[in-house]
Amino acid sequence: MQEQQEKLTNKPRRCRVLGPVAYEYTAANTGSWRLERPDVDFSACIKCGTCEKYCPTNVITIKKDQKKCVEIDFNYCKGCGICANECPKKCIKMVPERSEG
Numbered sequence: 001m002q003e004q005q006e007k008l009t010n011k012p013r014r015c016r017v018l019g020p021v022a023y024e025y026t027a028a029n030t031g032s033w034r035l036e037r038p039d040v041d042f043s044a045c046i047k048c049g050t051c052e053k054y055c056p057t058n059v060i061t062i063k064k065d066q067k068k069c070v071e072i073d074f075n076y077c078k079g080c081g082i083c084a085n086e087c088p089k090k091c092i093k094m095v096p097e098r099s100e101g
């Protein structure tokens with residue numbers, strides 16, 4: 001069934017077919033869905049890790065030894081704004097996706 005699907009769509013496989021109506025998605029660049037993205041003021045960040053803890057897609061990594069201490073994987077960040085909402089220092093703001101930030 002997997003080969004059949006690939007022949008029909010002529011696209012690289014991004015999910016595993018489990019049955020006629022069941023798919024297990026393994027990779028997709030969901031960041032393209034985003035309308036807004038988080039912009040971090042690194043000078044105000046206290047590296048507490050709250051944003052990392054609350055991010056529902058688990059795309060934030062805190063790098064305590066670096067100046068840009070909050071690393072966000074924008075391939076998968078959905079722009080939900082939870083990190084900005086939960087940050088105790090309010091040093092994350094949501095900006096329109098296509099702005100300079």
Ligand code: SF4
Nearest residue numbers: 055077078080081083
């Ligand atoms: S906007 Fe949402 S998905 Fe993106 S880093 Fe913040 S909490 Fe995670």
Ligand code: SF4
Nearest residue numbers: 045046048049051087
């Ligand atoms: S929640 Fe705010 S202060 Fe804490 S690590 Fe994230 S950006 Fe920095």
